[in-house]
Amino acid sequence: MNEIALLIAATIAAGTPLVLAGLGLLINEKAGVLNLGAEGMMLVAAIAGFAAAFHSGNQWIAFGAGAAAGMILAAGFGVLVIWLNTNQYATGLALSLFGFGFSAFVGVEYVGKKLGEHVQYAVPFLADLPFLGPALFKQHPLAYVAMALAAALAWFLYRSRQGLVLRSIGESPDSAHSLGYGVRWIRLAAVVAGGALCGVAGAFLSVVYAPLWVEGLTAGRGWIALALTPFATWRPARVLLGAYLFGGVTMLQFSLQGAGVQIASQFLSMLPYLATIVVLALISRNPAWIRINMPASLGKPFHPSS
Amino acid sequence: MFSPAKRSWLKVLAFAAVAALAACGKEEPPKPAAPAAADAKAPAPPAEPFKAAWMYVGPVGDAGWTFAHDQGRKAVEAELGAKVKTTFVEKVPEGADAERVIRDLAAQGNKIIFATSFGFMEPMLKVAAEFPNVKFEHATGYKTAPNMRIYDAKFYEDAFLAGVIAGHTSKTGTLGFVASFPIPEVLRNINAFTLGAQSVNPKIKTRVVWVNTWFDPPKESEAAQSLINGGADVLLQNTDSTAVLQTAEKNGKFAFGWDSDMSGFAPKAHLGSAIVDWSNYYKKAVKDAMEGTWKTERTVWGVKEGQNDLVKIADGVPEEAKKKVAEIKAGMKAGTFEVFTGPVVDTDGKERLAKDAKADQEWKDKVDFYVRGVEGKVPTGK
Numbered sequence: 169m170n171e172i173a174l175l176i177a178a179t180i181a182a183g184t185p186l187v188l189a190g191l192g193l194l195i196n197e198k199a200g201v202l203n204l205g206a207e208g209m210m211l212v213a214a215i216a217g218f219a220a221a222f223h224s225g226n227q228w229i230a231f232g233a234g235a236a237a238g239m240i241l242a243a244g245f246g247v248l249v250i251w252l253n254t255n256q257y258a259t260g261l262a263l264s265l266f267g268f269g270f271s272a273f274v275g276v277e278y279v280g281k282k283l284g285e286h287v288q289y290a291v292p293f294l295a296d297l298p299f300l301g302p303a304l305f306k307q308h309p310l311a312y313v314a315m316a317l318a319a320a321l322a323w324f325l326y327r328s329r330q331g332l333v334l335r336s337i338g339e340s341p342d343s344a345h346s347l348g349y350g351v352r353w354i355r356l357a358a359v360v361a362g363g364a365l366c367g368v369a370g371a372f373l374s375v376v377y378a379p380l381w382v383e384g385l386t387a388g389r390g391w392i393a394l395a396l397t398p399f400a401t402w403r404p405a406r407v408l409l410g411a412y413l414f415g416g417v418t419m420l421q422f423s424l425q426g427a428g429v430q431i432a433s434q435f436l437s438m439l440p441y442l443a444t445i446v447v448l449a450l451i452s453r454n455p456a457w458i459r460i461n462m463p464a465s466l467g468k469p470f471h472p473s474s
Numbered sequence: 475m476f477s478p479a480k481r482s483w484l485k486v487l488a489f490a491a492v493a494a495l496a497a498c499g500k501e502e503p504p505k506p507a508a509p510a511a512a513d514a515k516a517p518a519p520p521a522e523p524f525k526a527a528w529m530y531v532g533p534v535g536d537a538g539w540t541f542a543h544d545q546g547r548k549a550v551e552a553e554l555g556a557k558v559k560t561t562f563v564e565k566v567p568e569g570a571d572a573e574r575v576i577r578d579l580a581a582q583g584n585k586i587i588f589a590t591s592f593g594f595m596e597p598m599l600k601v602a603a604e605f606p607n608v609k610f611e612h613a614t615g616y617k618t619a620p621n622m623r624i625y626d627a628k629f630y631e632d633a634f635l636a637g638v639i640a641g642h643t644s645k646t647g648t649l650g651f652v653a654s655f656p657i658p659e660v661l662r663n664i665n666a667f668t669l670g671a672q673s674v675n676p677k678i679k680t681r682v683v684w685v686n687t688w689f690d691p692p693k694e695s696e697a698a699q700s701l702i703n704g705g706a707d708v709l710l711q712n713t714d715s716t717a718v719l720q721t722a723e724k725n726g727k728f729a730f731g732w733d734s735d736m737s738g739f740a741p742k743a744h745l746g747s748a749i750v751d752w753s754n755y756y757k758k759a760v761k762d763a764m765e766g767t768w769k770t771e772r773t774v775w776g777v778k779e780g781q782n783d784l785v786k787i788a789d790g791v792p793e794e795a796k797k798k799v800a801e802i803k804a805g806m807k808a809g810t811f812e813v814f815t816g817p818v819v820d821t822d823g824k825e826r827l828a829k830d831a832k833a834d835q836e837w838k839d840k841v842d843f844y845v846r847g848v849e850g851k852v853p854t855g856k
Binding site: 169174175178182276279280282288373377378379380382383385387388394418419422425426427428429430432433434437 | 502535536541599650656675681682683684686689690691692693695696697699700701703704705706716717720724738739849850851853854
């Protein structure tokens with residue numbers, strides 16, 4: 169029983185960076201901008217966060233640094249894609265490649281360095297509950313922030329006016345523009361917000377999860393978050409589900425190996441990706457559902473007509 | 475969009491830019507040759523330095539496998555000084571890129587090239603055929619050529635010593651091993667770790683998780699966490715980063731450093747570091763090549779030759795464990811102690827080594843099983 173509780177705890181920890189990055193990408197995709205540079209942003213944020221944590225000893229400063237790094241890169245991307253109307257896919261890929269190389273270059277002197285003592289977190293009374301305690305209440309605060317963020321984002325997108333404006337820009341920027349909304353500025357804000365969240369996710373990886381810096385640390389998690397968002401049909405709750413599913417199956421396959429289960433380890437390594445794709449595709453297979461939720465102008469450039 | 479006049483200017487500009495880039499590209503190859511030529515033109519003796527190159531699979535800063543090799547390279551520089559000029563290339567992926575890098579290094583005038591990962595074997599073999607005057611050295615492999623030889627270390631001796639300490643330290647009786655790929659070297663280490671622990675506590679069990687990579691800290695961390703969740707309280711690894719040790723520290727369990735001294739990364743969890751010191755071998759190899767005494771052979775050195783050791787054994791380790799480790803080390807140095815001494819039985823109950831039989835090199839090269847006490851089955855393929 170205890171092992172299952174620990175598995176749940178590990179799932180939440182493994183899924184948190186994916187939730188944060190996935191929600192960030194959801195924001196900018198809902199506004200109609202596809203940022204393929206998630207991996208690059210996460211890597212630069214990871215080294216920024218690690219360096220900040222190394223020099224300041226404070227992880228919250230590190231998360232701030234990571235968010236700032238993500239925002240700066242996202243802003244650059246946003247200007248290129250929204251004002252200069254460069255191709256979103258190409259620009260995003262360029263950002264990813266740049267981020268990988270830049271983070272490796274800047275991070276050379278931080279390889280092999282270690283941060284301070286690890287802190288164990290526990291929610292005051294709830295952590296002592298028999299099964300739920302170790303399963304749910306001994307997480308890093310960011311795990312709870314991620315869950316709250318999913319709920320907040322769902323409320324924002326579907327129950328608030330600003331969210332409605334954001335979604336309408338994603339559906340039909342021309343109509344929104346003719347109604348007088350500053351489409352490009354709102355899109356930039358969405359892209360920067362997405363960058364900030366990807367940044368926090370990256371910093372979380374290097375400061376809390378690993379915690380160390382080496383080039384390519386994120387090992388494709390940015391791409392996984394990018395894939396999660398469309399598979400989850402751009403709904404925050406499903407992004408949460410997909411992220412935890414991925415994290416959970418990853419930890420589960422390690423547990424299965426450790427228990428001596430007779431399945432090839434290479435197949436087990438593939439399982440998280442397979443499971444996530446299958447589950448999300450199955451729950452989102454209704455074409456009407458997809459049509460409703462997919463931002464119609466995703467990836468298309470916008471030229472204000474007046 | 476652009477007028478015809480503007481378009482032709484743009485074409486000219488584009489062509490010029492491409493030509494400039496191509497010219498920049500072409501400039502690079504002559505540069506490495508220039509310093510070499512300059513060396514040759516320098517006043518008659520000192521002869522031009524002997525060029526030696528190292529190729530690494532990971533970053534020098536990994537504080538593990540590659541770091542240890544680089545320390546060996548630096549030792550060669552320290553001893554031979556101006557007579558040798560060393561270079562290294564790090565983070566070379568195993569595969570097609572490796573071939574390109576080896577060829578580059580050979581073409582740049584290096585007379586001896588070391589490739590420090592199993593997956594460099596085939597690329598090196600290919601390039602060795604093209605450069606008969608260059609000496610090629612491959613670590614942890616098994617294929618040779620007239621100008622290519624192999625070297626290895628006895629990591630399983632380190633793993634056995636770690637096992638002895640783990641046997642004394644483990645409270646749950648379950649050990650954990652974060653493993654990279656199911657090749658004989660790794661299986662030897664898993665088995666040696668288990669046998670060492672079983673020599674202290676015959677009921678020891680070992681759980682293994684395969685991460686299918688030599689170096690991926692978050693994955694190693696996850697694997698370590700799942701082993702700990704499954705009840706393991708002493709971990710060993712054969713992957714190259716400090717993540718496993720740090721995860722053990724996070725959970726209040728124990729682990730060992732691997733490939734280099736990792737004691738600084740986990741003050742409470744660190745029980746000892748299984749290190750490898752390549753400097754003696756590298757000095758010998760470079761001197762062999764310089765003096766013309768180089769020949770194709772296979773060199774496997776261990777504790778006896780100072781190539782392997784278990785260092786920085788924690789103060790908290792029980793005295794009797796430390797004594798036993800010292801005894802076994804003495805036996806290894808004298809050449810009388812062999813880690814793989816029968817009886818050795820595998821997980822299917824088949825006897826792999828008869829009682830008191832000592833394994834020979836061939837037996838060790840073909841290890842493809844788990845000893846009894848290791849949970850699960852060896853994954854097929856590599």
